[in-house]
Amino acid sequence: MSDPKGFLTTPRSLPTRRPVDVRIHDWKEVYEDQEFESLQQQAGRCMDCGIPFCHQGCPLGNLIPEWNDLIWRGDKTEAIARLHATNNFPEFTGRLCPAPCESACVVAINADAVTIKQVELRTIEEAFASGKVLPLAPDRLTGKTIAVIGSGPAGLAAAQQLTRAGHTVAVYERASKIGGLMRYGIPEFKMEKSILDRRLVQMEQEGTRFRAGVDVGAELTGHQLRTRYDAVVLAVGSTQARDLPVPGRDLNGIFQAMQYLPWGNKQALGEIDEPPINVTGKHVVILGGGDTGA
Incomplete structure (x- = not known):
């Protein structure tokens, strides 16, 4: 990497939280923005570890050492290209992912892990702020039509990839607005809805069509979908909750x-x-201490 001693000389540092007396008056995100110079220093802590276990720990297979190095060098344009190569929506995962990459970070064996999640988040936010996130409409259309059922992260990622491949894509959502879990399941303080809407605008400019307020299976049958479209993608998510078969579960x-x-x-x-x-x-009393419980 660019700074071979960065993980030894630079301590791990995260952005500061907004003051509590300010946060209690709104639903906005908890953390303040991190200066780019500070972000570069944190990216410089990524070491030349030989086998990047962070890459293996990431479910998306993000090219973490590559964009850490590019951020350290100040090459924002190439960094966002590497980030988007494996991730349609870094601004979502940079806020919501539990960061198994940091648990797998080699630096974490003897010191604090590289702030991979924060580097990812600030990289994409820098790209949006500087106008580097642009719609990528296909050069030509294939003539094929595809319906995507569900507008959560899986449905939106599938829709964007299929649209960019040249297909005509329509996304169906039974709720009144597009976004699925990201709009109605994730609280505003974890991810403000403007972040989601910003990406939806890009997708619309690329050619993806959105159909909110349509309950597929009730208002629109599977047969009708197969008649109208060449293919159907089911990305409806998990709506069945886990339960506890314990005495008193049926109480009010x-x-x-x-x-x-x-x-x-x-x-x-x-x-x-x-x-x-x-x-x-x-x-x-809340049972469960993960992000949902929090």
Whole structure:
């Protein structure tokens, strides 16, 4: 890598949180932006480890050592190209991914892992800010039509790739707005909806069409889809919650996370005044300590 001693001389550093007395007045994200110079120093901690286990730890197979090196060198244009080579939406994963790449980081054996997730996030945000994220419309169309059912991250990624390949793609979503889990399951403080909308604009400019408020299977049958389209992609996500077969499970006041989170998001978006599940002033026990529980 560019700085062979970076992991020895530069301590791990993350962006600071916005003050609590400011955060309690809005639904915006928790962390402040990180200066690019600080980001370069953090990217420079990526060592020449020979076998990049971060690359293997990433479910997408992101080219992590490559874009860390490019950011350290200040080559933002090539860094975003490497990032987009394996990831349609780095701005989503840079905020929401639990970062198994950092758990696999070789530096983490004897020191603090490289801030891979933060480098990814700031790289894509720098690219958006500087106008380097542009629509990539196909040069010519194949004449094939494809329906994508579900507008979560899987559906959107499939739609973007298929559109760029030259197919005519329509994305169907039963909710009133496009985005699936990212719009109605992820709270605003984890990822502001403007981040999602920004990417949807790019996809529309590339030629992807969106059909929100359509309940496929009820309003539109599978037979109708197969008649209208050459192919159908099912990306409906998991809507069946995990349950606990324990005594008292049938008592009142017990809810699954996805019974509450969509209503909370709709309230934050101004779509409703108050969610039907309101526990203001009550004691609440949350089972599960992951991002959903948090």
